[in-house]
Amino acid sequence: MTDPALDAEALRERAVASLITARDRTTLLTSCVDGPDLTAQHSPLMSPLVWDLAHIGNQEEQWLLRAVAGHEAIRPEIDTLYDAFEHPRAERPKLPLLPPEEARRYAADVRGRALDVLERAAFHGTRLTEAGFAFGMIAQHEQQHDETMLITHQLRRGPQVLTAPDPEPVPLFTGPAEVLVPGGPFTMGTSDEPWALDNERPAHRREVAPFRIDTTPVTNAAYRAFIEDGGYDEPRWWTAEGWAHIRRNSLTAPLFWRRDGKQWLRRRFGVTEVVPPDEPVLHVCWYEADAYARWAGRRLPTEAEWEKAARYDPAGDRSMRYPWGDAEPAPEHANLGQRHLRPAPAGSYPAGESPLGVRQLIGDVWEWTASDFLPYPGFRAFPYKEYSEVFFGPEYKVLRGGSFAVDPVACRGTFRNWDLPIRRQIFSGFRTARSEDV
CATH class of the missing domain: 3.90.1580.10 (paralog of FGE (formylglycine-generating enzyme))
Incomplete structure:
Protein backbone atom coordinates (compact mmCIF):
# COMPACT_ATOMS: atom_id res chain seq x y z
CA MET A 1 0.00 0.00 0.00
CA THR A 2 1.38 3.42 -0.99
CA ASP A 3 2.02 5.90 1.83
CA PRO A 4 -0.12 9.04 1.14
CA ALA A 5 2.59 11.19 2.72
CA LEU A 6 5.16 9.89 0.25
CA ASP A 7 2.74 10.54 -2.62
CA ALA A 8 2.23 14.11 -1.41
CA GLU A 9 5.96 14.70 -1.12
CA ALA A 10 6.55 13.37 -4.65
CA LEU A 11 3.79 15.65 -5.96
CA ARG A 12 5.31 18.59 -4.13
CA GLU A 13 8.74 17.90 -5.58
CA ARG A 14 7.28 17.58 -9.08
CA ALA A 15 5.35 20.84 -8.71
CA VAL A 16 8.38 22.74 -7.40
CA ALA A 17 10.61 21.40 -10.18
CA SER A 18 8.03 22.23 -12.86
CA LEU A 19 7.55 25.79 -11.60
CA ILE A 20 11.31 26.41 -11.34
CA THR A 21 11.98 24.99 -14.82
CA ALA A 22 9.31 27.24 -16.28
CA ARG A 23 10.63 30.33 -14.52
CA ASP A 24 14.19 29.64 -15.62
CA ARG A 25 12.97 29.54 -19.22
CA THR A 26 10.89 32.72 -18.77
CA THR A 27 13.90 34.50 -17.31
CA LEU A 28 16.12 33.52 -20.22
CA LEU A 29 13.56 34.63 -22.82
CA THR A 30 13.04 38.01 -21.16
CA SER A 31 16.65 38.76 -20.14
CA CYS A 32 18.39 38.11 -23.48
CA VAL A 33 17.06 41.38 -24.94
CA ASP A 34 17.04 44.93 -23.60
CA GLY A 35 14.10 47.07 -22.49
CA PRO A 36 12.97 48.39 -25.90
CA ASP A 37 12.77 44.85 -27.27
CA LEU A 38 10.71 43.81 -24.25
CA THR A 39 8.16 46.58 -24.65
CA ALA A 40 8.00 46.56 -28.47
CA GLN A 41 5.39 44.61 -30.38
CA HIS A 42 7.38 42.57 -32.89
CA SER A 43 4.25 41.41 -34.71
CA PRO A 44 0.56 42.33 -34.37
CA LEU A 45 0.01 38.58 -33.92
CA MET A 46 1.95 38.59 -30.65
CA SER A 47 2.05 40.47 -27.36
CA PRO A 48 5.05 42.50 -26.20
CA LEU A 49 7.32 40.19 -24.20
CA VAL A 50 6.78 42.32 -21.11
CA TRP A 51 3.02 41.64 -21.30
CA ASP A 52 3.64 37.89 -21.25
CA LEU A 53 5.96 38.28 -18.28
CA ALA A 54 3.45 40.14 -16.09
CA HIS A 55 0.54 37.99 -17.35
CA ILE A 56 2.41 34.89 -16.15
CA GLY A 57 2.74 36.44 -12.70
CA ASN A 58 -0.87 37.62 -12.65
CA GLN A 59 -2.27 34.19 -13.52
CA GLU A 60 -0.09 32.64 -10.85
CA GLU A 61 -1.33 35.15 -8.31
CA GLN A 62 -4.98 34.63 -9.21
CA TRP A 63 -4.89 30.82 -9.05
CA LEU A 64 -2.25 29.90 -6.50
CA LEU A 65 -2.40 32.84 -4.08
CA ARG A 66 -6.05 33.83 -4.31
CA ALA A 67 -7.96 30.69 -5.39
CA VAL A 68 -5.87 28.05 -3.58
CA ALA A 69 -4.52 29.95 -0.58
CA GLY A 70 -7.27 32.56 -0.16
CA HIS A 71 -4.84 35.48 -0.02
CA GLU A 72 -5.87 39.05 -0.75
CA ALA A 73 -4.91 40.41 -4.15
CA ILE A 74 -1.45 41.98 -4.45
CA ARG A 75 -2.19 44.13 -7.50
CA PRO A 76 -5.95 43.89 -8.23
CA GLU A 77 -5.78 46.97 -10.44
CA ILE A 78 -3.75 45.13 -13.09
CA ASP A 79 -6.07 42.15 -13.50
CA THR A 80 -7.86 43.60 -16.52
CA LEU A 81 -4.57 44.70 -18.15
CA TYR A 82 -3.41 41.10 -18.25
CA ASP A 83 -6.72 39.48 -19.09
CA ALA A 84 -6.13 37.79 -22.45
CA PHE A 85 -9.82 38.05 -23.35
CA GLU A 86 -10.18 41.68 -22.37
CA HIS A 87 -7.55 43.02 -24.76
CA PRO A 88 -6.61 41.55 -28.17
CA ARG A 89 -2.88 41.15 -28.78
CA ALA A 90 -2.75 43.98 -31.31
CA GLU A 91 -4.00 46.45 -28.67
CA ARG A 92 -1.74 45.43 -25.78
CA PRO A 93 1.20 47.79 -26.55
CA LYS A 94 -1.16 50.73 -25.97
CA LEU A 95 -2.05 49.62 -22.44
CA PRO A 96 -0.36 51.06 -19.33
CA LEU A 97 1.68 47.91 -18.83
CA LEU A 98 4.14 47.40 -15.99
CA PRO A 99 7.65 48.42 -17.09
CA PRO A 100 10.12 45.54 -17.41
CA GLU A 101 11.76 45.85 -13.99
CA GLU A 102 8.45 46.27 -12.23
CA ALA A 103 7.03 43.27 -14.09
CA ARG A 104 10.04 41.20 -13.02
CA ARG A 105 9.66 42.25 -9.38
CA TYR A 106 5.94 41.48 -9.44
CA ALA A 107 6.41 38.02 -10.98
CA ALA A 108 9.23 37.25 -8.51
CA ASP A 109 7.13 38.40 -5.53
CA VAL A 110 4.23 36.20 -6.62
CA ARG A 111 6.53 33.23 -7.16
CA GLY A 112 8.08 33.52 -3.70
CA ARG A 113 4.66 33.52 -2.09
CA ALA A 114 3.43 30.69 -4.32
CA LEU A 115 6.34 28.48 -3.26
CA ASP A 116 5.44 29.18 0.37
CA VAL A 117 1.86 28.10 -0.40
CA LEU A 118 3.13 24.97 -2.14
CA GLU A 119 5.31 24.04 0.84
CA ARG A 120 2.20 23.84 3.04
CA ALA A 121 -0.32 22.65 0.44
CA ALA A 122 -2.50 19.60 0.98
CA PHE A 123 -3.14 17.83 -2.31
CA HIS A 124 -6.74 16.91 -1.60
CA GLY A 125 -10.00 18.52 -0.63
CA THR A 126 -11.02 20.25 -3.85
CA ARG A 127 -10.68 19.56 -7.57
CA LEU A 128 -8.30 22.50 -7.79
CA THR A 129 -5.91 21.09 -5.18
CA GLU A 130 -6.35 17.37 -5.89
CA ALA A 131 -2.97 15.89 -6.90
CA GLY A 132 -1.56 19.43 -7.07
CA PHE A 133 -3.61 20.24 -10.17
CA ALA A 134 -3.52 24.03 -9.72
CA PHE A 135 0.28 24.01 -9.46
CA GLY A 136 0.56 21.81 -12.54
CA MET A 137 -1.88 24.03 -14.41
CA ILE A 138 0.20 27.12 -13.64
CA ALA A 139 3.47 25.41 -14.64
CA GLN A 140 1.85 24.41 -17.94
CA HIS A 141 0.46 27.91 -18.42
CA GLU A 142 3.89 29.47 -17.96
CA GLN A 143 5.52 26.99 -20.33
CA GLN A 144 2.83 27.69 -22.94
CA HIS A 145 3.73 31.38 -22.70
CA ASP A 146 7.40 30.47 -22.93
CA GLU A 147 6.60 28.87 -26.27
CA THR A 148 4.62 31.98 -27.24
CA MET A 149 7.58 34.17 -26.31
CA LEU A 150 9.90 31.98 -28.36
CA ILE A 151 7.57 32.57 -31.32
CA THR A 152 7.93 36.30 -30.65
CA HIS A 153 11.71 35.91 -30.71
CA GLN A 154 11.45 34.18 -34.08
CA LEU A 155 9.34 37.05 -35.45
CA ARG A 156 11.67 39.66 -33.96
CA ARG A 157 14.03 41.38 -36.38
CA GLY A 158 17.59 41.87 -35.25
CA PRO A 159 20.75 39.96 -34.39
CA GLN A 160 20.73 36.53 -32.82
CA VAL A 161 20.20 36.55 -29.04
CA LEU A 162 19.23 32.92 -28.39
CA THR A 163 21.49 29.93 -28.97
Whole structure:
Protein backbone atom coordinates (compact mmCIF):
# COMPACT_ATOMS: atom_id res chain seq x y z
CA MET A 1 0.00 0.00 0.00
CA THR A 2 1.38 3.42 -0.99
CA ASP A 3 2.02 5.90 1.83
CA PRO A 4 -0.12 9.04 1.14
CA ALA A 5 2.59 11.19 2.72
CA LEU A 6 5.16 9.89 0.25
CA ASP A 7 2.74 10.54 -2.62
CA ALA A 8 2.23 14.11 -1.41
CA GLU A 9 5.96 14.70 -1.12
CA ALA A 10 6.55 13.37 -4.65
CA LEU A 11 3.79 15.65 -5.96
CA ARG A 12 5.31 18.59 -4.13
CA GLU A 13 8.74 17.90 -5.58
CA ARG A 14 7.28 17.58 -9.08
CA ALA A 15 5.35 20.84 -8.71
CA VAL A 16 8.38 22.74 -7.40
CA ALA A 17 10.61 21.40 -10.18
CA SER A 18 8.03 22.23 -12.86
CA LEU A 19 7.55 25.79 -11.60
CA ILE A 20 11.31 26.41 -11.34
CA THR A 21 11.98 24.99 -14.82
CA ALA A 22 9.31 27.24 -16.28
CA ARG A 23 10.63 30.33 -14.52
CA ASP A 24 14.19 29.64 -15.62
CA ARG A 25 12.97 29.54 -19.22
CA THR A 26 10.89 32.72 -18.77
CA THR A 27 13.90 34.50 -17.31
CA LEU A 28 16.12 33.52 -20.22
CA LEU A 29 13.56 34.63 -22.82
CA THR A 30 13.04 38.01 -21.16
CA SER A 31 16.65 38.76 -20.14
CA CYS A 32 18.39 38.11 -23.48
CA VAL A 33 17.06 41.38 -24.94
CA ASP A 34 17.04 44.93 -23.60
CA GLY A 35 14.10 47.07 -22.49
CA PRO A 36 12.97 48.39 -25.90
CA ASP A 37 12.77 44.85 -27.27
CA LEU A 38 10.71 43.81 -24.25
CA THR A 39 8.16 46.58 -24.65
CA ALA A 40 8.00 46.56 -28.47
CA GLN A 41 5.39 44.61 -30.38
CA HIS A 42 7.38 42.57 -32.89
CA SER A 43 4.25 41.41 -34.71
CA PRO A 44 0.56 42.33 -34.37
CA LEU A 45 0.01 38.58 -33.92
CA MET A 46 1.95 38.59 -30.65
CA SER A 47 2.05 40.47 -27.36
CA PRO A 48 5.05 42.50 -26.20
CA LEU A 49 7.32 40.19 -24.20
CA VAL A 50 6.78 42.32 -21.11
CA TRP A 51 3.02 41.64 -21.30
CA ASP A 52 3.64 37.89 -21.25
CA LEU A 53 5.96 38.28 -18.28
CA ALA A 54 3.45 40.14 -16.09
CA HIS A 55 0.54 37.99 -17.35
CA ILE A 56 2.41 34.89 -16.15
CA GLY A 57 2.74 36.44 -12.70
CA ASN A 58 -0.87 37.62 -12.65
CA GLN A 59 -2.27 34.19 -13.52
CA GLU A 60 -0.09 32.64 -10.85
CA GLU A 61 -1.33 35.15 -8.31
CA GLN A 62 -4.98 34.63 -9.21
CA TRP A 63 -4.89 30.82 -9.05
CA LEU A 64 -2.25 29.90 -6.50
CA LEU A 65 -2.40 32.84 -4.08
CA ARG A 66 -6.05 33.83 -4.31
CA ALA A 67 -7.96 30.69 -5.39
CA VAL A 68 -5.87 28.05 -3.58
CA ALA A 69 -4.52 29.95 -0.58
CA GLY A 70 -7.27 32.56 -0.16
CA HIS A 71 -4.84 35.48 -0.02
CA GLU A 72 -5.87 39.05 -0.75
CA ALA A 73 -4.91 40.41 -4.15
CA ILE A 74 -1.45 41.98 -4.45
CA ARG A 75 -2.19 44.13 -7.50
CA PRO A 76 -5.95 43.89 -8.23
CA GLU A 77 -5.78 46.97 -10.44
CA ILE A 78 -3.75 45.13 -13.09
CA ASP A 79 -6.07 42.15 -13.50
CA THR A 80 -7.86 43.60 -16.52
CA LEU A 81 -4.57 44.70 -18.15
CA TYR A 82 -3.41 41.10 -18.25
CA ASP A 83 -6.72 39.48 -19.09
CA ALA A 84 -6.13 37.79 -22.45
CA PHE A 85 -9.82 38.05 -23.35
CA GLU A 86 -10.18 41.68 -22.37
CA HIS A 87 -7.55 43.02 -24.76
CA PRO A 88 -6.61 41.55 -28.17
CA ARG A 89 -2.88 41.15 -28.78
CA ALA A 90 -2.75 43.98 -31.31
CA GLU A 91 -4.00 46.45 -28.67
CA ARG A 92 -1.74 45.43 -25.78
CA PRO A 93 1.20 47.79 -26.55
CA LYS A 94 -1.16 50.73 -25.97
CA LEU A 95 -2.05 49.62 -22.44
CA PRO A 96 -0.36 51.06 -19.33
CA LEU A 97 1.68 47.91 -18.83
CA LEU A 98 4.14 47.40 -15.99
CA PRO A 99 7.65 48.42 -17.09
CA PRO A 100 10.12 45.54 -17.41
CA GLU A 101 11.76 45.85 -13.99
CA GLU A 102 8.45 46.27 -12.23
CA ALA A 103 7.03 43.27 -14.09
CA ARG A 104 10.04 41.20 -13.02
CA ARG A 105 9.66 42.25 -9.38
CA TYR A 106 5.94 41.48 -9.44
CA ALA A 107 6.41 38.02 -10.98
CA ALA A 108 9.23 37.25 -8.51
CA ASP A 109 7.13 38.40 -5.53
CA VAL A 110 4.23 36.20 -6.62
CA ARG A 111 6.53 33.23 -7.16
CA GLY A 112 8.08 33.52 -3.70
CA ARG A 113 4.66 33.52 -2.09
CA ALA A 114 3.43 30.69 -4.32
CA LEU A 115 6.34 28.48 -3.26
CA ASP A 116 5.44 29.18 0.37
CA VAL A 117 1.86 28.10 -0.40
CA LEU A 118 3.13 24.97 -2.14
CA GLU A 119 5.31 24.04 0.84
CA ARG A 120 2.20 23.84 3.04
CA ALA A 121 -0.32 22.65 0.44
CA ALA A 122 -2.50 19.60 0.98
CA PHE A 123 -3.14 17.83 -2.31
CA HIS A 124 -6.74 16.91 -1.60
CA GLY A 125 -10.00 18.52 -0.63
CA THR A 126 -11.02 20.25 -3.85
CA ARG A 127 -10.68 19.56 -7.57
CA LEU A 128 -8.30 22.50 -7.79
CA THR A 129 -5.91 21.09 -5.18
CA GLU A 130 -6.35 17.37 -5.89
CA ALA A 131 -2.97 15.89 -6.90
CA GLY A 132 -1.56 19.43 -7.07
CA PHE A 133 -3.61 20.24 -10.17
CA ALA A 134 -3.52 24.03 -9.72
CA PHE A 135 0.28 24.01 -9.46
CA GLY A 136 0.56 21.81 -12.54
CA MET A 137 -1.88 24.03 -14.41
CA ILE A 138 0.20 27.12 -13.64
CA ALA A 139 3.47 25.41 -14.64
CA GLN A 140 1.85 24.41 -17.94
CA HIS A 141 0.46 27.91 -18.42
CA GLU A 142 3.89 29.47 -17.96
CA GLN A 143 5.52 26.99 -20.33
CA GLN A 144 2.83 27.69 -22.94
CA HIS A 145 3.73 31.38 -22.70
CA ASP A 146 7.40 30.47 -22.93
CA GLU A 147 6.60 28.87 -26.27
CA THR A 148 4.62 31.98 -27.24
CA MET A 149 7.58 34.17 -26.31
CA LEU A 150 9.90 31.98 -28.36
CA ILE A 151 7.57 32.57 -31.32
CA THR A 152 7.93 36.30 -30.65
CA HIS A 153 11.71 35.91 -30.71
CA GLN A 154 11.45 34.18 -34.08
CA LEU A 155 9.34 37.05 -35.45
CA ARG A 156 11.67 39.66 -33.96
CA ARG A 157 14.03 41.38 -36.38
CA GLY A 158 17.59 41.87 -35.25
CA PRO A 159 20.75 39.96 -34.39
CA GLN A 160 20.73 36.53 -32.82
CA VAL A 161 20.20 36.55 -29.04
CA LEU A 162 19.23 32.92 -28.39
CA THR A 163 21.49 29.93 -28.97
CA ALA A 164 21.24 26.22 -28.28
CA PRO A 165 23.10 23.13 -29.49
CA ASP A 166 21.71 21.43 -32.59
CA PRO A 167 20.12 17.99 -32.30
CA GLU A 168 22.45 15.07 -32.82
CA PRO A 169 22.93 14.27 -36.51
CA VAL A 170 21.40 10.99 -37.62
CA PRO A 171 21.77 8.91 -40.78
CA LEU A 172 19.22 9.60 -43.48
CA PHE A 173 16.05 7.75 -42.50
CA THR A 174 15.55 4.73 -44.76
CA GLY A 175 12.77 2.97 -42.88
CA PRO A 176 9.25 2.43 -44.19
CA ALA A 177 7.51 5.58 -45.40
CA GLU A 178 4.25 4.70 -43.69
CA VAL A 179 2.86 2.45 -40.97
CA LEU A 180 -0.41 0.55 -40.81
CA VAL A 181 -2.58 1.39 -37.81
CA PRO A 182 -5.13 -1.39 -37.25
CA GLY A 183 -8.83 -0.63 -37.13
CA GLY A 184 -10.97 -1.05 -34.06
CA PRO A 185 -11.70 0.78 -30.83
CA PHE A 186 -9.18 2.43 -28.52
CA THR A 187 -9.33 4.67 -25.47
CA MET A 188 -8.96 8.34 -26.39
CA GLY A 189 -8.35 11.09 -23.85
CA THR A 190 -7.76 10.58 -20.15
CA SER A 191 -9.61 10.50 -16.87
CA ASP A 192 -6.68 9.76 -14.57
CA GLU A 193 -3.74 11.91 -15.75
CA PRO A 194 -3.58 14.25 -12.72
CA TRP A 195 -2.44 17.39 -14.53
CA ALA A 196 -4.39 16.85 -17.76
CA LEU A 197 -6.42 19.90 -18.80
CA ASP A 198 -10.17 19.92 -19.29
CA ASN A 199 -10.21 19.40 -23.08
CA GLU A 200 -8.23 16.13 -22.69
CA ARG A 201 -11.02 14.68 -20.54
CA PRO A 202 -12.80 12.33 -20.13
CA ALA A 203 -11.37 9.08 -21.46
CA HIS A 204 -13.78 7.50 -23.91
CA ARG A 205 -13.81 4.71 -26.48
CA ARG A 206 -13.36 5.72 -30.09
CA GLU A 207 -13.70 3.52 -33.15
CA VAL A 208 -11.11 4.07 -35.90
CA ALA A 209 -11.04 2.35 -39.29
CA PRO A 210 -7.65 0.95 -40.40
CA PHE A 211 -5.38 3.56 -41.96
CA ARG A 212 -1.77 4.24 -42.85
CA ILE A 213 0.19 7.16 -41.46
CA ASP A 214 3.59 8.64 -42.31
CA THR A 215 6.38 7.17 -40.21
CA THR A 216 7.91 10.63 -39.78
CA PRO A 217 6.67 14.19 -40.24
CA VAL A 218 6.79 15.62 -43.77
CA THR A 219 10.27 17.03 -44.43
CA ASN A 220 11.46 20.25 -46.00
CA ALA A 221 12.70 18.28 -49.02
CA ALA A 222 9.29 16.69 -49.55
CA TYR A 223 7.53 20.01 -49.14
CA ARG A 224 9.96 21.66 -51.54
CA ALA A 225 8.90 19.10 -54.17
CA PHE A 226 5.33 20.34 -53.73
CA ILE A 227 6.51 23.92 -54.27
CA GLU A 228 8.62 23.04 -57.32
CA ASP A 229 5.69 21.15 -58.83
CA GLY A 230 3.63 24.35 -58.77
CA GLY A 231 1.67 23.45 -55.67
CA TYR A 232 0.98 27.08 -54.80
CA ASP A 233 -0.25 27.78 -58.34
CA GLU A 234 -2.73 24.92 -58.69
CA PRO A 235 -6.16 25.57 -57.14
CA ARG A 236 -7.23 21.91 -57.26
CA TRP A 237 -5.03 21.10 -54.27
CA TRP A 238 -6.59 23.75 -52.06
CA THR A 239 -9.89 24.19 -50.29
CA ALA A 240 -11.81 27.25 -51.51
CA GLU A 241 -10.94 29.10 -48.31
CA GLY A 242 -7.29 28.03 -48.53
CA TRP A 243 -6.95 29.12 -52.14
CA ALA A 244 -8.48 32.50 -51.35
CA HIS A 245 -6.14 32.88 -48.39
CA ILE A 246 -2.89 32.15 -50.23
CA ARG A 247 -3.92 34.35 -53.17
CA ARG A 248 -4.92 37.23 -50.92
CA ASN A 249 -1.65 37.03 -48.98
CA SER A 250 0.66 36.04 -51.89
CA LEU A 251 1.91 32.91 -50.11
CA THR A 252 4.41 30.84 -52.12
CA ALA A 253 6.39 28.94 -49.44
CA PRO A 254 6.48 28.36 -45.67
CA LEU A 255 6.87 31.41 -43.47
CA PHE A 256 10.47 32.66 -43.19
CA TRP A 257 11.54 30.91 -46.45
CA ARG A 258 12.92 32.80 -49.45
CA ARG A 259 14.41 31.61 -52.69
CA ASP A 260 18.04 32.45 -53.48
CA GLY A 261 18.84 31.26 -56.97
CA LYS A 262 18.38 27.50 -56.97
CA GLN A 263 18.32 27.11 -53.21
CA TRP A 264 15.91 28.02 -50.43
CA LEU A 265 16.99 29.99 -47.38
CA ARG A 266 15.16 30.58 -44.12
CA ARG A 267 15.48 32.94 -41.19
CA ARG A 268 15.69 31.23 -37.80
CA PHE A 269 16.12 33.29 -34.62
CA GLY A 270 18.11 36.02 -36.31
CA VAL A 271 20.25 33.76 -38.51
CA THR A 272 19.77 33.11 -42.23
CA GLU A 273 20.57 29.55 -43.26
CA VAL A 274 19.97 27.07 -46.05
CA VAL A 275 16.74 25.17 -45.48
CA PRO A 276 17.85 21.74 -44.18
CA PRO A 277 16.23 19.09 -46.38
CA ASP A 278 15.87 16.36 -43.74
CA GLU A 279 14.16 18.41 -41.02
CA PRO A 280 10.38 18.35 -40.64
CA VAL A 281 8.84 21.30 -42.44
CA LEU A 282 8.01 24.14 -40.08
CA HIS A 283 5.81 27.26 -40.10
CA VAL A 284 3.06 26.04 -42.43
CA CYS A 285 -0.61 26.75 -41.89
CA TRP A 286 -3.39 24.17 -41.97
CA TYR A 287 -4.33 25.16 -45.53
CA GLU A 288 -0.78 24.47 -46.71
CA ALA A 289 -0.63 21.13 -44.89
CA ASP A 290 -3.98 20.09 -46.35
CA ALA A 291 -2.97 21.14 -49.87
CA TYR A 292 0.30 19.21 -49.68
CA ALA A 293 -1.55 16.10 -48.53
CA ARG A 294 -3.97 16.35 -51.47
CA TRP A 295 -1.07 16.85 -53.88
CA ALA A 296 0.59 13.73 -52.46
CA GLY A 297 -2.60 11.72 -52.95
CA ARG A 298 -3.14 11.51 -49.22
CA ARG A 299 -4.89 13.47 -46.45
CA LEU A 300 -4.27 14.80 -42.97
CA PRO A 301 -5.00 12.31 -40.18
CA THR A 302 -7.98 12.94 -37.98
CA GLU A 303 -7.28 13.77 -34.37
CA ALA A 304 -8.50 10.31 -33.30
CA GLU A 305 -6.22 8.65 -35.87
CA TRP A 306 -3.26 10.68 -34.67
CA GLU A 307 -3.88 9.74 -31.04
CA LYS A 308 -4.32 6.07 -31.84
CA ALA A 309 -1.04 6.07 -33.76
CA ALA A 310 0.63 7.79 -30.81
CA ARG A 311 -0.81 5.88 -27.85
CA TYR A 312 -2.19 2.49 -28.89
CA ASP A 313 -0.27 -0.59 -27.80
CA PRO A 314 -1.69 -3.60 -29.66
CA ALA A 315 0.19 -6.07 -27.48
CA GLY A 316 -1.67 -4.94 -24.38
CA ASP A 317 -4.71 -3.49 -26.17
CA ARG A 318 -4.30 -0.31 -24.17
CA SER A 319 -3.57 3.40 -24.55
CA MET A 320 -0.25 4.59 -23.14
CA ARG A 321 0.68 8.04 -21.87
CA TYR A 322 3.31 8.49 -24.59
CA PRO A 323 4.30 6.63 -27.75
CA TRP A 324 7.17 4.89 -25.90
CA GLY A 325 5.12 3.95 -22.83
CA ASP A 326 4.15 5.57 -19.55
CA ALA A 327 7.54 6.97 -18.48
CA GLU A 328 8.08 10.73 -18.44
CA PRO A 329 9.88 12.09 -21.53
CA ALA A 330 13.68 11.86 -21.47
CA PRO A 331 16.16 13.37 -23.94
CA GLU A 332 16.38 10.10 -25.89
CA HIS A 333 12.61 10.06 -26.46
CA ALA A 334 11.84 13.43 -28.02
CA ASN A 335 12.99 16.94 -28.88
CA LEU A 336 11.28 19.04 -26.20
CA GLY A 337 11.90 21.88 -23.77
CA GLN A 338 13.73 24.34 -26.07
CA ARG A 339 16.79 22.12 -25.56
CA HIS A 340 17.34 22.65 -29.27
CA LEU A 341 15.94 25.58 -31.22
CA ARG A 342 15.03 23.56 -34.30
CA PRO A 343 13.42 20.25 -35.20
CA ALA A 344 15.61 17.15 -35.29
CA PRO A 345 16.06 15.35 -38.63
CA ALA A 346 13.22 13.06 -39.68
CA GLY A 347 13.72 9.59 -38.23
CA SER A 348 15.41 10.77 -35.03
CA TYR A 349 14.66 9.39 -31.57
CA PRO A 350 14.11 5.67 -32.23
CA ALA A 351 13.68 5.27 -28.45
CA GLY A 352 10.55 7.40 -28.76
CA GLU A 353 8.99 5.23 -31.46
CA SER A 354 5.45 3.97 -30.91
CA PRO A 355 4.72 0.21 -30.73
CA LEU A 356 3.39 0.48 -34.29
CA GLY A 357 6.68 2.01 -35.49
CA VAL A 358 5.74 5.70 -35.85
CA ARG A 359 8.47 8.21 -34.95
CA GLN A 360 8.58 11.78 -33.64
CA LEU A 361 4.95 11.92 -32.63
CA ILE A 362 6.03 13.93 -29.59
CA GLY A 363 8.21 17.03 -29.96
CA ASP A 364 9.90 18.62 -32.99
CA VAL A 365 6.80 20.16 -34.65
CA TRP A 366 3.15 20.56 -33.77
CA GLU A 367 1.21 18.44 -36.25
CA TRP A 368 -1.94 19.70 -37.92
CA THR A 369 -4.82 17.24 -38.01
CA ALA A 370 -7.96 17.22 -40.14
CA SER A 371 -10.21 17.73 -37.11
CA ASP A 372 -12.04 20.74 -35.77
CA PHE A 373 -11.49 21.54 -32.09
CA LEU A 374 -14.51 20.02 -30.36
CA PRO A 375 -15.27 18.75 -26.83
CA TYR A 376 -15.15 15.09 -25.95
CA PRO A 377 -18.37 13.34 -24.90
CA GLY A 378 -18.94 14.23 -21.26
CA PHE A 379 -16.66 17.30 -21.34
CA ARG A 380 -16.88 19.65 -18.36
CA ALA A 381 -15.10 22.99 -18.32
CA PHE A 382 -12.62 23.27 -15.44
CA PRO A 383 -11.50 25.45 -13.83
CA TYR A 384 -12.68 28.16 -16.24
CA LYS A 385 -14.53 28.17 -19.57
CA GLU A 386 -12.00 30.43 -21.27
CA TYR A 387 -9.29 27.78 -21.40
CA SER A 388 -11.08 25.52 -23.90
CA GLU A 389 -14.82 25.88 -24.15
CA VAL A 390 -14.95 29.28 -25.85
CA PHE A 391 -12.76 27.94 -28.69
CA PHE A 392 -14.82 24.86 -29.55
CA GLY A 393 -16.17 24.88 -33.08
CA PRO A 394 -15.21 24.64 -36.75
CA GLU A 395 -13.13 27.83 -36.72
CA TYR A 396 -10.18 26.09 -35.03
CA LYS A 397 -8.17 23.07 -36.15
CA VAL A 398 -6.47 20.66 -33.76
CA LEU A 399 -2.68 20.27 -33.55
CA ARG A 400 -1.04 17.41 -31.71
CA GLY A 401 2.30 16.23 -30.40
CA GLY A 402 4.08 19.38 -29.28
CA SER A 403 7.18 20.99 -30.75
CA PHE A 404 10.82 21.55 -29.81
CA ALA A 405 9.56 24.66 -27.99
CA VAL A 406 7.20 22.75 -25.65
CA ASP A 407 8.22 21.60 -22.19
CA PRO A 408 7.41 18.01 -21.21
CA VAL A 409 5.05 19.26 -18.50
CA ALA A 410 2.80 20.65 -21.24
CA CYS A 411 3.05 17.76 -23.67
CA ARG A 412 1.66 14.22 -23.54
CA GLY A 413 -0.15 11.78 -25.77
CA THR A 414 -3.52 13.28 -24.85
CA PHE A 415 -2.52 16.96 -24.99
CA ARG A 416 -4.60 19.01 -27.45
CA ASN A 417 -3.57 22.29 -29.07
CA TRP A 418 -5.64 24.32 -31.49
CA ASP A 419 -5.34 27.34 -33.75
CA LEU A 420 -6.88 29.08 -36.71
CA PRO A 421 -6.12 27.39 -40.05
CA ILE A 422 -4.29 30.51 -41.28
CA ARG A 423 -1.67 30.51 -38.51
CA ARG A 424 1.97 30.03 -39.59
CA GLN A 425 4.06 31.78 -36.94
CA ILE A 426 3.54 28.79 -34.64
CA PHE A 427 5.98 25.86 -34.71
CA SER A 428 3.67 23.80 -36.88
CA GLY A 429 4.28 20.97 -39.32
CA PHE A 430 2.34 17.84 -40.19
CA ARG A 431 2.34 14.25 -41.37
CA THR A 432 -0.10 12.65 -43.81
CA ALA A 433 -2.29 9.58 -43.80
CA ARG A 434 -4.44 7.49 -46.10
CA SER A 435 -7.34 5.14 -45.58
CA GLU A 436 -6.49 1.45 -45.81
CA ASP A 437 -8.23 -0.46 -48.57
CA VAL A 438 -10.34 -3.18 -47.00
